[in-house]
Amino acid sequence: MMADATTPPIDLTRQLRAHLESLRAAGVMFVPRGEPMTFAPLQAVATSKAVAKPEPPPDPLAVRRKELTVLSAEVAKCNKCDGLFSTRTQTVFGVGPIDPDVAFVGEAPGADEDRTGEPFVGKAGQLLTRIINGCGFKREEVYIFNTLKCRPPGNRTPTTEECENCRPFFERQFDIIRPKHVVALGGTAAKNLLNTSTGITKLRGKVYTFRNVPLICTFHPSALLRDETGKMKRDVWEDMKLLLRTMGRAIPEVKKAE
Ligand code: SF4
Numbered sequence: 480m481m482a483d484a485t486t487p488p489i490d491l492t493r494q495l496r497a498h499l500e501s502l503r504a505a506g507v508m509f510v511p512r513g514e515p516m517t518f519a520p521l522q523a524v525a526t527s528k529a530v531a532k533p534e535p536p537p538d539p540l541a542v543r544r545k546e547l548t549v550l551s552a553e554v555a556k557c558n559k560c561d562g563l564f565s566t567r568t569q570t571v572f573g574v575g576p577i578d579p580d581v582a583f584v585g586e587a588p589g590a591d592e593d594r595t596g597e598p599f600v601g602k603a604g605q606l607l608t609r610i611i612n613g614c615g616f617k618r619e620e621v622y623i624f625n626t627l628k629c630r631p632p633g634n635r636t637p638t639t640e641e642c643e644n645c646r647p648f649f650e651r652q653f654d655i656i657r658p659k660h661v662v663a664l665g666g667t668a669a670k671n672l673l674n675t676s677t678g679i680t681k682l683r684g685k686v687y688t689f690r691n692v693p694l695i696c697t698f699h700p701s702a703l704l705r706d707e708t709g710k711m712k713r714d715v716w717e718d719m720k721l722l723l724r725t726m727g728r729a730i731p732e733v734k735k736a737e
Contacts, residue, residue: 543577546655550648554628559644563629568593573624573652580726581616582658583607585699586667587627587637598623603701607664610700614719615731622656624649626671642671653690660726661692662718665699683718686725695722 551572558564571588574597583599591601599607608618627637627645649671653661663669666679672689673682673696682696697718703711723730 540577543655547577547652550651550655554648557628557648560629560641563627563631563641566632567629569596570628571596571598571625571630572628573598573622573656575622575624575656576620577622577656579620579622579656579658581660581662581722582622582624582653582656583611583662583664584668584672585623585625585664586671587625587634588630589634589701590630592625593630598625599700602704603699606700606703610715610719613716613731614723615728622658624652626668636667642667646671650690658692660722661689661694662722663689663694663696665702668699669696683714684721686721693725695725 554572555570557570571592575582585599588598589601589603591604592598598604607623611618611621626649627641628648629645631637631641661672663672663682666682669679669682670676672694673687675682679696679698683698685696687694687696695718697715698711703715706712720730
């Protein structure tokens, strides 16, 4: 009942005394003292949830390098082409930096490449290095690879089926590398990239595109090694000048491929 102005105040002392006397009358001689009330300390109330530190974004270049490593491992296990898988020493994936100004694409590994695992390391490779240097690049500044990753026995021309088998690897590699310009070395590489049956002699001298990247076609260095007239070397130099003009780079004065 709510107390109001007319209700007399409750006399607690009197009530307590009357209660104790009734207990004594009932034979209760001892009343234990109650323990003082205690209160557990208030727990701190979390005002906000702990905010997890966000992961730094992955380095895009590191991601692509990893993709390249994964692809290289996949290629190394490939057995799609019976005639190449069973005779190769190893697959030859490619060398050079990611995002190069230019990439050089050959046909397939030869004997030296099959032995070392690196593209263009034999005599043709040495000549390619001179061509690259003649354009004003260091070899390690450009990316070098082949459309096929396994050596055809006896350096025979790869079959259409072998080219088709390996094309997905090449395209994935190309998309990870992302060269700004590309040079196809020889008829097989040029035909493979342009999906054409036109020969290299007719494909030279123009700028094409492969996956939206400017593409120049020229002779394979091994063809230059067989050419005793010197004409092919002059033609290749013309093709390299077309490449350099397409790239917007100055053409070195005298450094022709020998
Ligand atoms: S050439 Fe290419 S597709 Fe054929 S076995 Fe070698 S890696 Fe595989």
